[in-house]
Amino acid sequence: MLQNLLSPYKGSFKDYTELRAQVNTNQRVVLVAGNMVSNSQETEGGVSARVYRGGTFGFASGATYTPEGVKNVLSAATDNAIFMDSHAKKGQPPLPSAAPGNQGLVIQPRPAVQQSILIDFAKAVDALIVEKYKNLSSRTVVSNSLDIEKLLVISDGADSHFYQPRSMVYVMMTADTPDGIPVEMYVPLGGFGHFDELFMSPAQYEAEIDALYESLMKKREGVFTKAGYTQCVLGPKMAGMLAHEAIGHTVEADAVISGSVASYNLNKQVASELVTMIDIANTYQGRTIGLPVYVDDEGVIAEDAMLIDKGILTGYMHNRDSARELGMKPQGNARAFTFSDEPLIRMRNTAILPGTSKLEDMIASVEDGYYLVDTGNGQADQTGEFMFSVEEGYEIKNGKLGKAIRETTVSGVAFEMLKTVDMVADDMYWTVSGFCGKKQPMTCGMGGPALRCMINVGGK
């Protein structure tokens, strides 16, 4: 556990100053067709300081977390702030204040789990696949544990001690189509928690692995999608990606300041009134969800950010600087991935909230379209134009599910596509399996219900 070497310097802060000590421990085991191609552990830790002066920041980081190391980064960050203030001459007022506080650990840090636990679990899943599933041309199993611990001391706001363990197992299967073309699918398992607590036996996840295999067997017989603008039911996994990529990134205030589509749509109808979307700090319906954040890396106590309320764009996600510039309130979205990264505006747990429709009714209501179940990746634009891959999907013909489809992509413009949403399912799916990329990677959660909408489908 990180010792607090930072607080003694708090009295010496002259300008707005953050001091952050952090350790990220990343363990990884990869089996490709049973071969252990990776058995690695990476520990990256150190201390950083960020100082604000007149509208710009100075930042410095070092790997040495000792009193001397803290003093060195504080001095270098201050020098950088002075350089920037004297050269950029922005003359901006101070950052807005944040409520004071001291957020202690919600769960206790633990030493990294033994690597043998990751190895044994990956091997057990691999053995299960070999024994149980035929017709596969290859398989990959990845065990991964990422622990992040941060200690934050700040001149103005809430100090905090944060710890986030995330443990995942990714199972990928490959099979050949009848004409010999390889197709693959994967499933992420796990989430927030320690590896040995989430992964005790492959039997816990056998149902998900069975489902992956069955879906892949359908996909190898799959058909290409017909390119065009089509009515689709987006499964809840797709809706989570939509929330994050297509909408979430455009309502990050740095994107807004740079001219995103959200910059001129505040308080306007941007979606069907069935659509409500929130970036949740840590708790939904009384339960801790996704990857919870309690205080951000600017010392702002985290609270939910309402982004779209019944179809109306109501807010953005901020750091203190963007909140000052746009006259809004920061709600705890400034986050840094490693000790050497500065805080950026990042999503936490972004979700479209559930509605009242039943998924089976939504599928039954589509005459000719697709049920798009799962996605691998997505990208969005400041115009709101987005693209997601579709890793699993099915034709819908006369209200019934038809053949599986091969990989494709869907695209659209978020605020136009959201206006076509006319059914929202009453279920909800959360995932924390991926990384968001924006200068730095970041862990985050995303969630959503199934949506019926019109969307542009790629294909032949």
Added chain:
Amino acid sequence: MIDIARHALDKAKNAGADKVSCSVQQTRKDEFNVEANKFSLLRTLFDDELNLKVIIGGRKGTISINKLDMASVEAAVDECMAMAASATPDEAEDIAPLVENKKFSRNIGGADMEKLFARTQEFIQHVKDAYPQVSVDMQAVFISEKSVYLNSNGVEFHDEGECYYIQPMFGAKEGEASSSFNFYGAMVTDLDTPFMDWGMLRTLIEDAPKSIKTRMVDDKYVGKIIMTPACDDMVWYTLLWNFLDASSLISGTSRWKDALDTQVADKKLTMRAVPLHPDIVSAERYTDDGFESKDFDFIKDGVLKSFALPLYAANKTGKPRAENTAFYNLEIEAGDVSLADMIKSVDKGILVNRFSGASPGPSGDISGVAKNSFLIENGKITDAISETMISFNIVDILQNIPAISKERCKNGSSILPWFCFDGVTVSGK
């Protein structure tokens, strides 16, 4: 650094490791950040890194830490030995043999932060004056790295290098209309040239305001596209990830797994990994597994000449090891058609500056949205487009490449021409 690396190596050997490699690296990075055309941050990073690999009876463990004090190093050796003990034995695990130890240096005399600030300011001011609709976020960076590599076969490499690089992201806005954002990266060894003249940056910035008003492709057809060097690396990286790399060969999913020394592409295509090329900045001099890096051909005149396999994967698959692991330092040979003539040859198509697509799978099917892209009609570039999807199979389109441009673009990490591809499905909304 050498003492730390040697201490770790000796400790692992004394603890019973059969084979050991250890590298130690120290990095300093200074970075100006700009948000929405305004300076926002100066960031200085000091970091250390020790990477250790041990092999015991064919069992491998690798560990990376960023502390170089003796207690941390010794703890890392112990942990790495324990990791290896838990691993599955594999005869393919190995380290490089001793051939010739070397020292490499590509230092440029340290950072000139005043000049880097001035070049950044000049760039931002130029954008504001010449393209007032354009907003830029960017990093302008100086990086200095020193490293040493040792292994238990006696291999010893020393390397140090410095360079500048920029990573601008930009878009244009006018009233309530905006272009798609675009981004670019370029590396250099001096600051003698304004950023605008680095690689394709000027063209891409100029294109941003032209992309505010867009047209949708209102039909679907199969035809030609021209991919610019800012975008066509996507095609080559798809080849790397799905047909040439270790994972696709070990898993056996590569469609080219048996294609070495056979024709896999049009004869016009020659593609090399060239970290030693004089126009490639501060690139790899030795591989992670301890070999001196040399340039090599992936594809020569359309014939597959090498996979992208490091030592373990080469041993595992029985295929030749690649001569370097700087697979992204690509050089593609120029063609015999000028870009202007290439555009003239397209009656109906798209000039693709950026591609937003799904991570392609082993089938080679690719589909996604053409971003920051323009229609080509009757041999001329006309309107910017939006909501236009393109899809193709990479194996298929490489078979017949209508044209490769004479012109090539250098951005410090690759040297790429413009490509005309045929048989691409283009569909609008």
